[in-house]
Structure formats: C-alpha cells, structure tokens
Amino acid sequence: MIRISSPVAMLAAAGICLATSALAASPEEERLLGCGCEEAQLQSYLPFTRAIGVSGIVHGDLADSAAAAGVPRAAMLELVKALASAVDLGHDVRDGDRFYVRYEQAFTTAGDPIEVGRVLWAEIKTTTKGTLALHRFRPAGATRESFWLANGQSTLPPTLEMPLKSITITSAFGMRADPMDQPWGRKLAAAPALPKGPVLGGRWQPPAAAFGPSPLLTGAASVNQPTALGLKLGLAPGGAQRFAGFSAGRPGGRAMEMHDGVDLAAAMGTPVYAAGDGTVLGAEAKGGYGNWIEIEHPGKLDTIYGHLSAFAPGIAAGARVKQGDLIGYTGNTGRSTGPHLHFEIRVNGRAANPIGNSAMKPSQLRGADLSNFRKVVAQDQAEREREARSI
Secondary structure (H helix, E strand, O other): OOOOOOHHHHHHHHHHHHHHHHHOOOHHHHHHHOOOOHHHHHHHOOOEEEEEEEEEEOOOOHHHHHHHHOOOHHHHHHHHHHHOOOOOOOOOOOOOOEEEEEEEEEEOOOOOEEEEEEEEEEEEEEOOOEEEEEEEEOOOOOOOOEEEEOOOEEOOOOOOOOOOOOOOEEEOOEEEEOHHHOOOOOOOOOOOOOOOOOEEOOEEOOOHHHOOOOOOOOOOOOOOOOOHHHHHOOOOOOOOOOOOOOOOOOOOOOOEEEEOOEEEEOOOOOEEEOOOOEEEEEEEEOHHHOEEEEEEEOOOEEEEEEEEEEEOOOOOOOOEEOOOOEEEEEEOOOOOOOOEEEEEEEEOOEEEOOOOOHHHOOOEOOHHHHHHHHHHHHHHHHHHHHHHHHO
16 A cells, blocks of 8 residues: 655645546547557467367368368468369369368467467368378578478469460470461462461461471471461471571571460460569560560569550559469460460570479479478378377
8 A cells, every 4th residue: 555645745646647647548549549458458368379180071162161170261261272272172172082180279268269370281181182281381581481282392373374374385485487487378389279267367377288398497406396276277387398488577588496485375365464473674566576565573584475466454664563463465466477475484584485494383392491391291290190199
C-alpha cells in the first residue's frame, strides 16, 4: 500500500491521474489504431505449439478430405498448390488414395487454436503416380521456406515457362532451311493441277507436295528438320535439292540459317503470356520479327516474342510483368510464313535453346543444400515412425 500524507503530494498524484486520463485513447481510437498491447494479450494466453500428424483416405477433394481428418483448411492451401506442380489433382488423386499430413499449430492453454497453422510435410500414396512426399525446407540464401519433393526438386514454378497454354513446335532451335526460301508459288511444268492448300495469314499457300524437290543444303553439322505439322503448313521436306528461287530480300538467297528460337503453332490471336517475372525492354515493330516484345528477367535472362498481331494493354518499354501475365496475341507479322509465335531465350545476350533450358526447369537442390535437405527428410520420417509406435 502507498500512503500520501502531504496535500501537495495528493495534488501531484491527482494531476498525474488527470494527465493519464486525458491521454488515454478512446474505445473508438483503440478499435481503429489498436491499443499497442496485442503482444501482451497474446502472451497472456501462454500459447504453445504442437506438431500433429494426421492420416486419412481421399474421398472426393484432397483438401476436403484433409480438413475432415482435422488439418486446418487454411494450412492446406500452400500444400495443395505445391502438390499441383507434381500431379494433376483432378486426375491423378482418386478416391481411396491414402495421405499423411504433419502440421504445426499454436494453441492457448485452454486448447483453442491460434492463427492458421502450417504444414511441415506430407505424403500421398496414389494409384496412378505412386507415393509422393513434400517437405518444407529453406535452402541457404533463400528468403523463405517452400515445399520440395523428396528427390530435392522444387515445387515452385521454374524461372521461365512456355508463353502459350498449348505447345506444338513446328520448327526447333538450330540450323534450318530458310522458310522464306522455300518453293512456294512455283509450279513445275509437269506438275498436276494444284491441290487445295491451307490459308495462312490471309494468303493461300499450296502444299509442298505440289512442287518439285526443294531440299536442305548439305554441309551443316546438324539440321533442324521440319516437323509433321510444319510440312502440313507448307515447309518442303528435307533431303532433296534446294529451290533457290526466293531470297526474300536477301541477294542470292540463303539455303541455311540459324534459328535462334522455336516456332510454336498457334491460331491467329492466341493469347501470349510472359514467360517469367521481368521488365519489358521493348514492344514495337522490329524488322523480320514483326510485332516484337523483349522482356528482361533476373539472372541475365531475356525472352523474345515475335510475329505478334497485337500487344496487350499496358505492354510497353519499362512495364513490369509477372509470370503468366498477358502480353500480346499471336499473328503473322514480319518475316513469317503463317500465324505462329517465335519464342527466344537469351542468356547473357546469346540465344539458347528454350527446350531443355535450365531456366525452364524446376530448381534442384545440390551440394550442401541437398545434404541438409536429406537430413530433414530423415528426421521427418523418423518422427513419423516414433509416432506410429506410440499409438
């Protein structure tokens, strides 16, 4: 107990109380701004964290099945997204498949859950894809944790993805016969009446079968042969003598040229999406590329998109884009033989084959990161075994 014997002291104490009362926040102010005591209130609950393992059988949706088994639905969102990178959840995960989820949850002393919890690791045994396990891990230098498959492969999207939803390659990366130097529009005297051909970009193009031989020159170490679809679109098959009648502005014509990207078949106006996060370096008409977009990505990577019919709104030099953002539409502009998308990847300014490029693949743990990850996997499995023995 504190005794105040002096009137002066009594007045001083009263003044302190009045000042404190005058500075106190109103209920409305506390509701809008907070009282600054949230942390103290949280500590008053004396929270503790538990790791909980849950097993179950899939009936319908995996997330619903896990929620029915006791896993907080919000905690499943990150796991389901990660799992979708490895399997088709609508096709590969079926009724009767078994799952195990280990998650972490904070509780009050009264046993009430706090926040949403988070999944530490999970395993699902499917009849179509076998057993898949995902473990939470943060490699050295990473800013946050994410899920990794048991073999050390990341479930996060690769740095770059293909810019079309459906991929059909009509011309690959590498040396090829110049498509503008093909024998379109020239009929041999002995040739029969021309069969009907496809209409490409508003121009009628008779098939290559209507013409005499038109080949690739010999002498290249490797040659990019036309695909079946490319042949249907009018490219002459390899193996015969070249027809050098059309140079498309190149004196004398060129039988062989380096194709710095891949050609992706697509109908006129098909949406084109940014292959990765980055900054648009340019979006304009650019010579043989036609309507062209170039995007700069982290890691000294650039992607190029050619022959577009139009740009998406807001796509201009300096614009920031995220992976999967709409950037334009396929077309037949520039030096093109028909509607398609020309797609390039450049590494340090040099053209690289998009197919099989490391930037197009999910990250893979290596070295010390892989060793540390394997320890995490072993610890997770050992903990599950101890849990099973204790039941």
